[in-house]
Amino acid sequence: MRAVVYSETGGPDVLTVVERKIPEPGPGEVRVRIVFSGVNPTDWKSRSGSSTRGGGLAADEVVPNQDGSGVVDAVGPGVEGLAAGDRVWTYLSAYQRPTGTAQEYTVLPSERVVKLPASASFELGASLGVPAMTAHRALTVAEGGPSRLGPGALAGRTVLVAGGAGAVGHAAIQLARWAGATVITTISGPEKATLATNAGAHHVVNYKEQDAAAEIQKIAPDGVHQVVEVSPSRNAALNQAVLANHGLVAVYATDGGSEMTLNVGGHFATNVRYQFLLLYTVGQPALDAAAEDITRAIEDGVLPVGEEHGLPILRYPLERTGDAHVAVENGAVGKVLIEVGAP
Known part of the structure; x- marks a missing residue:
């Protein structure tokens, strides 16, 4: 071979x-x-x-x-x-x-x-594999949120996906929408906006051309419950501005830098939690749960690929x-x- x-x-x-x-x-x-x-x-x-x-x-x-x-x-x-x-x-x-x-x-x-x-x-x-299972984990570690995904699991919650045109972002948009969330995503240009919309995002914000915090606050005046984060150092201030009380930032990558600065005082009032995750070390139970939910999503026609x-x-x-x-x-x-x- x-x-x-x-x-x-x-x-x-x-x-x-x-x-x-x-x-x-x-x-x-x-x-x-x-x-x-x-x-x-x-x-x-x-x-x-x-x-x-x-x-x-x-x-x-x-x-x-x-x-x-x-x-x-x-x-x-x-x-x-x-x-x-x-x-x-x-x-x-x-x-x-x-x-x-x-x-x-x-x-x-x-x-x-x-x-x-x-x-x-x-x-x-x-x-x-790595993209879909990472997205699943990011969507199931929030305080008060579900530990498994399925129709209705995220009903009433607003999810912000940073970088919705990437592979993890794409899967996160699809899985979050399938689970009933309102999905907002940030992108850097019109072509990526089209891809994120095709993936199923309800709202797309171009952070290079718009005031991302202001736009997201208009969409979610009560705040964002969960953030699927690819670039924590770049987006720390944005996340602080838009998170709801008991909001979660699930960090799965360090795009833009391996260090970040947080305004500690600004996070106290909203009880914000950062959850870092690495798929390789989350443990077999979490991997098994992700595989089962992803399979169910596939059966429901939720995770298609292709430009369309x-x-x-x-x-x-x-x-x-x-x-x-x-x-x-x-x-x-x-x-x-x-x-x-x-x-």
Whole structure:
């Protein structure tokens, strides 16, 4: 089988295509024939060495990419609920393992493999994983809010999604609207405004052309209950201005800087809480809950992808995995997928 590997960290040039033997699943493991491999920022950061914290590589050769979709090819002893022929999506495929999804076959713990509803495309399946599960977590950690998502779970709440044209923002808009929230999102230009609207945002605010705080206060005079935040350092003042009493800022990234300044006194009166989240360390119960709710959302037709749904799909062949990583690193608008095998 073909696999993309790297044996040292560095630029995209460290990625090479090699031939490997098809691996066999062990106890509790599933082998998946990959159709699409999804690329996330964490993938190029791991490859470059910027997120290894000096720990080195997990093996002599590492196959990148956390997310993917495909078909179960074989199951190991003790696996329940999955069988050969099942259409699936995968998540955290390369976390603490050297075997990501940029290869024709990958072996994974069964808990990281989720059945893909028949109505969903493989492109959608490979677009879930890190973005959708992160969005789910961000929407389920608010004080007084739901711990699970479904129709009506966020009824009566207003959610502000920072960066609604990104992959996590896109999923957060879709999931929040499905759960009954009023969804506001901030974007930086007209093209991204169209994408956020296509994703389902009720209100779109261009923070480069409008007074974002004033516009959001008009939309939500009683305040925003939850913020799904990609850029906490840039948006700290904005969030303080628009949050409701007991409001939450769920921070999933550090776009714009790894440090932020907060007006402590200004947050006391509204009992604001900041919740930082990293999908890799939230624990299996939270991941299981996200996978179940996301599956239900897919069955309800809630998480479509494609430009007409707010998330353009950018495709690359397996041999151009390095280019796919560069596209994500350079802030490509849309979801970057690698075409690995036939459906």
